[in-house]
């Protein structure tokens with residue numbers, strides 16, 4: 001249990017003496033008066049808009065209109081700071097992994113992967129920056145003008161992210177923004193906040209004062225004044241499009257705010273009658289249920305051609321029933337407690353709505369709920385009258401939609417308000433080829449015979465419509481959090497050499 005009092009402001013770990021907010025685990029433990037309750041894993045400062053504005057001022061002062069120590073530091077020196085950060089971060093590996101399990105219920109294997117992947121991401125970002133720097137130190141000459149093209153920072157970045165990858169996803173915006181010379185206001189996620197506690201010192205020791213400032217408390221209280229100040233230059237937000245749109249509107253000059261956003265997604269899988277059903281089942285299982293389906297890239301709707309639908313559903317149900325549910329640190333466990341308190345109720349609502357409209361839960365124990373633990377449900381046959389067809393369930397429920405012709409899933413994607421990824425399962429090369437073009441113009445990534453996912457992290461990560469704004473990944477993020485500037489000179493006889 002960690003009772004955190006410190007927050008990082010202007011290079012100091014300031015001690016908070018006011019109210020604190022309890023952090024509850026998704027894991028239930030016996031309660032004193034009988035029954036069960038969520039375990040309290042710690043507490044954090046419940047800071048107010050006053051402290052939030054102090055953090056903003058610190059980030060603005062450290063940027064200092066691009067004249068501060070960090071934005072003017074050489075690329076080599078910024079890289080050294082980042083390497084020091086990685087070194088200090090690695091010392092905290094075990095504690096961060098442990099906190100991820102307790103705070104968000106991620107399995108030991110996935111929590112470990114999240115930590116290690118984040119370290120790899122930072123190292124890859126450092127390498128990518130070296131490449132970008134080499135590129136920018138080259139000169140370009142055209143029409144009698146000689147130019148040195150650079151990449152310069154943008155200003156103050158507000159970085160906010162979700163509970164499902166509290167370390168990794170947030171760092172996919174924070175780290176590139178930071179290493180490009182921007183200064184950072186980092187609003188910690190609601191779940192997964194304590195997992196960052198061991199890293200506070202690393203930020204303090206690795207970077208100049210004011211470069212990274214942390215924000216705690218309720219987002220609804222502290223973020224509005226920050227956005228309304230107009231002093232944030234870049235909003236880096238991963239979450240729902242509804243929240244992102246609200247935040248953007250709070251900025252007084254909304255059009256001058258750069259937004260790098262990763263948002264809604266209800267990625268479809270399309271299993272045609274020509275698919276290898278075993279491959280389709282194992283990839284759909286992974287895609288739908290890794291971390292209980294709580295991934296923006298999860299497969300959240302599975303279209304199956306009618307000829308093979310019954311067989312697919314049978315195989316998928318058997319595979320789901322064989323999954324082990326339990327605590328994050330237990331061996332072979334794949335399904336774990338959900339951190340969002342209202343999620344089990346919401347999932348039940350979705351399942352009930354599907355049943356009322358003619359679908360069934362086809363797997364044994366599907367939808368069975370014990371406090372925060374929800375056993376995955378395969379729901380079939382789902383149609384467009386049901387919530388599960390339209391809403392992003394972000395949890396362990398797999399809706400399966402039978403279809404006659406491929407026009408149906410294409411039409412679904414045309415009408416959808418989002419467009420992140422799709423997975424197509426077919427062993428017929430001609431069929432696959434004919435589906436790539438329609439889908440690539442509707443989503444940002446088409447997966448063939450494999451689940452949807454973000455990685456490898458050097459690939460571009462984005463979405464269409466309400467799924468994203470800007471592009472993340474190692475290289476693209478460095479570009480997103482910077483502006484191309486240049487120094488240009490006329491080539492005259494005198495300076496030709």
Ligand code: G3H
Pocket residue numbers: 164165169294295296297452453454455
């Ligand atoms: O929630 C969205 C994450 O970026 C998904 O990443 O596909 O590697 O699980 P992943």
